[in-house]
Amino acid sequence: MNLQLALDRLSKQECMDILADTTDSIDWIEIGTGVIKEYGMEIVREVRAAYPSVTIVADMKTCDTGKHEAAQAFESGADITTVMAFSADQTITDTLKVAEDYSGRIMIDLLGIQDPERMEELSDLGVDLVSLHFGKDMQQTGELDDDLFSLVKDYPNLEVAVAGGINLESLPLMLKHNPDTFIVGSAITKQTNRTEIAAKMRGVLDEYEANNSHGRL
Numbered sequence: 040m041n042l043q044l045a046l047d048r049l050s051k052q053e054c055m056d057i058l059a060d061t062t063d064s065i066d067w068i069e070i071g072t073g074v075i076k077e078y079g080m081e082i083v084r085e086v087r088a089a090y091p092s093v094t095i096v097a098d099m100k101t102c103d104t105g106k107h108e109a110a111q112a113f114e115s116g117a118d119i120t121t122v123m124a125f126s127a128d129q130t131i132t133d134t135l136k137v138a139e140d141y142s143g144r145i146m147i148d149l150l151g152i153q154d155p156e157r158m159e160e161l162s163d164l165g166v167d168l169v170s171l172h173f174g175k176d177m178q179q180t181g182e183l184d185d186d187l188f189s190l191v192k193d194y195p196n197l198e199v200a201v202a203g204g205i206n207l208e209s210l211p212l213m214l215k216h217n218p219d220t221f222i223v224g225s226a227i228t229k230q231t232n233r234t235e236i237a238a239k240m241r242g243v244l245d246e247y248e249a250n251n252s253h254g255r256l
């Protein structure tokens with residue numbers, strides 16, 4: 040199980056400081072959409088230079104001009120770039136092709152998707168990595184519910200990440216669905232004891248993995 044640290048609503052210096060404090064516990068670094076909007080692709084290049092062998096996810100949240108934006112992300116050093124599930128099929132197929140050319144991956148962000156038919160279409164398009172996502176603004180009036188996993192239940196071969204206000208308390212509920220990747224932002228990045236929290240989360244994931252070998256529920 041991967042722990043993906045989402046760097047959102049932070050300055051460049053804060054991103055670098057947080058990474059220095061937490062990289063021992065995390066697997067994937069996500070450079071958040073807002074951070075990319077603030078600093079451009081340069082921040083992806085800088086994180087890549089500082090962490091040459093860690094998997095970097097550029098949270099581009101691409102929804103159009105897929106070829107161009109996917110190439111931007113991979114050229115800058117990202118291993119994975121995100122594309123919104125509601126995008127045109129052409130956008131999805133274009134980004135998948137670019138990912139193949141760069142030996143990268145596309146993570147399809149399922150934010151707002153409820154229709155099982157869209158899941159079928161995405162699967163037919165060749166999507167192999169998705170994120171179940173309860174958005175930051177949605178978190179103001181609700182919380183991540185593990186019902187979200189019903190979207191992916193018929194796709195055992197899909198690699199699944201889950202995001203949306205996950206913290207040490209909500210981790211156990213999500214764990215039983217055995218996702219491949221937990222995306223965690225604020226519960227680590229906005230805490231003064233972030234090193235300790237990241238290490239605790241890592242410990243919870245490692246312990247779960249050691250004691251459970253079943254696939255996704």
Ligand SMILES: O=C(CO)[C@H](O)[C@H](O)COP(=O)(O)O
Nearest residue numbers: 045202203204205223224225
């Ligand atoms: O993509 C995002 C927001 O759109 C965040 O990266 C994701 O929601 C994780 O952050 P948090 O744990 O703070 O919700």
